[in-house]
Amino acid sequence: DTAVSQTPKYLVTQMGNDKSIKCEQNLGHDTMYWYKQDSKKFLKIMFSYNNKELIINETVPNRFSPKSPDKAHLNLHINSLELGDSAVYFCASSLLQGGEAFFGQGTRLTVV
Amino acid sequence: GENVEQHPSTLSVQEGDSAVIKCTYSDSASNYFPWYKQELGKGPQLIIDIRSNVGEKKDQRIAVTLNKTAKHFSLHITETQPEDSAVYFCAPREGAGGTSYGKLTFGQGTILTVHP
Numbered sequence: 001d002t003a004v005s006q007t008p009k010y011l012v013t014q015m016g017n018d019k020s021i022k023c024e025q026n027l028g029h030d031t032m033y034w035y036k037q038d039s040k041k042f043l044k045i046m047f048s049y050n051n052k053e054l055i056i057n058e059t060v061p062n063r064f065s066p067k068s069p070d071k072a073h074l075n076l077h078i079n080s081l082e083l084g085d086s087a088v089y090f091c092a093s094s095l096l097q098g099g100e101a102f103f104g105q106g107t108r109l110t111v112v
Numbered sequence: 113g114e115n116v117e118q119h120p121s122t123l124s125v126q127e128g129d130s131a132v133i134k135c136t137y138s139d140s141a142s143n144y145f146p147w148y149k150q151e152l153g154k155g156p157q158l159i160i161d162i163r164s165n166v167g168e169k170k171d172q173r174i175a176v177t178l179n180k181t182a183k184h185f186s187l188h189i190t191e192t193q194p195e196d197s198a199v200y201f202c203a204p205r206e207g208a209g210g211t212s213y214g215k216l217t218f219g220q221g222t223i224l225t226v227h228p
Contacts, residue, residue: 004155035218040220041150041220041223042218043156043201043218043221045216045218056215090156092155097215098206098215100146101148101158103156105154105155
């Protein structure tokens with residue numbers, strides 16, 4: 001009964017490919033996020049959705065497209081992957097925008 | 113947007129010692145000040161938080177102190193244990209309003225190592 005679950009846990013792919021990461025939360029939260037953590041552990045917000053509506057888009061390249069089919073799911077699709085996209089991507093949710101965030105286990109994306 | 117500085121970037125202590133990590137923020141309208149702990153291979157997890165109407169909060173061996181005037185808050189861990197070894201992040205919430213949506217801005221992280 002994992003609170004925030006994301007799949008896959010690991011993703012290795014070639015440059016130029018398109019890939020998706022899925023996230024689901026069973027906490028009944030209204031807000032979901034995508035964060036990117038680079039090799040230096042720096043954690044930066046990418047997107048925030050509140051009840052399926054995009055609230056925050058932090059100047060992320062438009063190759064990254066989030067989709068929220070319902071408030072329990074927030075998926076991340078990445079087109080034309082580049083080497084610099086290699087990172088750990090975390091999904092998170094909170095009851096309200098800016099509240100305590102519950103994180104998933106992360107997806108380690110490696111672009112070769 | 114919020115500028116956040118967290119120090120030190122690495123901290124090494126002996127078991128039983130105390131550890132202190134400081135976080136400085138820029139938005140005077142910030143009103144919520146959490147600390148997260150990230151263990152290896154896991155997502156960050158909230159360990160303690162404080163709101164702007166309180167100066168200090170304790171939970172067993174961990175405490176957070178807030179100085180709103182100086183715009184900084186600190187994490188204090190006493191009687192450290194090897195299982196406290198992790199990366200710690202501050203994440204002040206910017207004040208909501210205008211173009212701000214009250215998001216959390218994470219500090220650069222502090223790698224804490226507790227030696228047995």
